[in-house]
Amino acid sequence: MKASWEKTEKNQGTLTVETDEETVAKALDQAFKKVVKKVNVPGFRKGKVPRRIFEQRFGVEALYQDALDIMLPEAYQAAVEETGIEPVDRPEIDIEQLEKGKSLIFKATVTVKPEVTLGEYKGLEVPEKDFSVSQEDVDAELSKMQKQQGQLESVEDGEVEKGDRVIIDFEGFIDGNPFEGGKAEQYNLEVGSGSFIPGFEDQLVGMKPGEEKDVEVTFPEDYHVKELAGKPATFKVKLHEIKRVNLPELDDEFAQDVSEFDTLAELKEDIEKKLREKAEKDKENYIRNQLVELAAENSEVEIPAVMIDHEVEHMLRQFEQQLSYQGLNLELYAQFTGQDQEALKEQFRADAEKKVRANLVLEGIAKAENVEVTEEEINQEIKQMAEQMNRDEEEVRRLLEAQGALKSVKEQLITKKTIDLLVLSSKNAA
Structure with missing residues (x-):
């Protein structure tokens, strides 16, 4: 096999490859063994058509694509290794010669890994950054542990606060008409999580169980549904239930429950x-x-x-x-x-x-x-x-x-x- 590499642009070039005649002959043999199993020729059982009869009836060209599928991956990889290039994408292949009794010649347009011109990389200095641990950091971590141990409890007489879990029904309307995907029942939402359209969750704050409310929002300009992007909408919301985390006391008993330590x-x-x-x-x-x-x-x-x-x-x-x-x-x-x-x-x-x-x-x-x-x-x-x-x-x-x-x-x-x-x-x- 012969392979040559010519750079045509900064990160692109042409890989020219020529295999020997024997490689083509073997690939055509393999292609024939594959194709003949599917061919029906009167007077012959399927898979038993002689090669000579097959080529007379269908032409050797009927084998070329399968032969290419067999030859190209191996020939291309061998050429890449021989020339030492580092492709970063699939090549564009142009077959220049494929005939029985001759070599395969093809050109591949290849995008390769770019060359790097190194600058200064020794003696560099990183700006200082504060990584100290404060009492506030410790308290925040303790608060996180406290929340993890909290129990969700229903709020019978109260209003929605940020951080609450709520069960709601909602249906969205644009210009008075409902739109697809804008309706749900018994939906579980954490208020303040940012899961919904900006402004939706904020307007749930203050609602009471059983209350109904119209929530006015505007879909973001880059919303994934183009028909809704940038449009004002009204969501009719009914609040069924408020659930709030009941936090345990931060004391020695808490420390014993969450760790191997006896004291807070x-x-x-x-x-x-x-x-x-x-x-x-x-x-x-x-x-x-x-x-x-x-x-x-x-x-x-x-x-x-x-x-x-x-x-x-x-x-x-x-x-x-x-x-x-x-x-x-x-x-x-x-x-x-x-x-x-x-x-x-x-x-x-x-x-x-x-x-x-x-x-x-x-x-x-x-x-x-x-x-x-x-x-x-x-x-x-x-x-x-x-x-x-x-x-x-x-x-x-x-x-x-x-x-x-x-x-x-x-x-x-x-x-x-x-x-x-x-x-x-x-x-x-x-």
Whole structure:
């Protein structure tokens, strides 16, 4: 096989590939064995038509597409490895020659990983940030624990307050006409959660059980349902029930219920200790992230749009998975917030570009500094993964190999060591 690479634009070029005649012959043989099983020719049982008869009747060209499907993936991958390019998207293939008895020649227009011009990445300094733990932080954490232990109780004689859970019926109208998706009965809503259209939940405050009210709101201009976007609406709301959290007293008995400590003072001391430990980790992560950002800002790289698109899609899938843990999906999220997939993608785009840029710059630094990981370091990482998953080390290794993820483990370790290098060479390390 022959392969050559010619750069035509900054991040794009043409990969020209020529296989040998034998490769084409073998692919045509495989294609025939596949196609002949489906062909009906009078006088022959299905799958038993001779190759000569098949080509006389249908022409050898009938095998070309299947032969291409067999040859192209392997030939393209081999050419990529031979030329050393790093594609970041599917290629556009143009077949220049495909004939029986001749070689296959094709050209692939390929978008490749961009080159990075590194700027200053050693001796950087991250601005100071306060990571101290205050008494207010301890009290806030204690308050969170208190709320977690609270019991929801019905409020028989009272009014809706922010933070209450309410059971409501509602139906929405625009210009006096009901609209699709604007009606629900016995709906459970936390007032102040921001789940509904801006202004809706605020107008529930002060209502009493059994009360009915018209809630006037305006759909956001970027609402996912175009027919509703920017339009004023009236929701007829009936409040059935108010539920409010009854909080336990913060005393020694509370401490004994939620922890292994006998007194509230001991619990507070433990909370402060854990918050300080977390603050140290947060500070370390802050410095590491900021150094990567500074190094990325100092460098020059022209990122292909497709790389950002791929990262946006990845972020969307991660977000969808997080929603699933809450019993939601993207469709329900869109109904609650007015943000559809396209709006979410646009929201993710800036962070996606930032992440892609950072990763490219870190790869560039790793190459410039010859950052490598040893087999021992990879083994240690797999061991830690196995401990976290509570699984056998060899089982985890086999799983990673089966998923083709060992390369990813190595890349992550190189990234970590590269950031370690930035930290050790920074002014913050002094």
